[in-house]
Amino acid sequence: GQQLNQSPQSMFIQEGEDVSMNCTSSSIFNTWLWYKQEPGEGPVLLIALYKAGELTSNGRLTAQFGITRKDSFLNISASIPSDVGIYFCAGDNSGGGADGLTFGKGTHLIIQP
């Protein structure tokens, strides 16, 4: 199956710092998605990207769909304690995720006060 390589695996940062994580694939995706998972819960959608080159923001979060359609990145500005969690990229070619999504292995974000 398709593989998504997500980096870094984990990040230890100070509150207020900016965060950057990325995801690359050996194959093309038509849609890139970023999810956040908090302890004991399932993932929740943060941002969806539908077009190569697209740059989309959701509050302090900004994500971009790479021009090659094989990569995406997520930035978080001015991190706060509630940003702690695991961030997953996901790719889709089935339209609306109907056939399920391919997830990266996650970036574990830890914020030190």
Place this chain on the structure above:
Amino acid sequence: NAGVTQTPKFQVLKTGQSMTLQCAQDMNHNSMYWYRQDPGMGLRLIYYSASEGTTDKGEVPNGYNVSRLNKREFSLRLESAAPSQTSVYFCATNPGGYGYTFGSGTRLTVV
């Protein structure tokens, strides 16, 4: 309005035992999914159901069976549990876009 409800939340099985993980949704979504989450592996799709009466294999279906009993319920069955099936299992529904709604997970340990 519970969204997606998974039962049980925790389970310990002995190797070779069978069990069924239950998932029910009250959002009237057509598509439902079962994922497993392992440390360092992300979420991997086991089976999915695009609508009542249909099911399809995902990335890692071996050792599992599913039943889409009706529009609300999608169950995952382990016929003969193995230690490699120790994982956190998530059920999800899809309203037709990417805003999947996930349940809170079932933490399964096979000893």
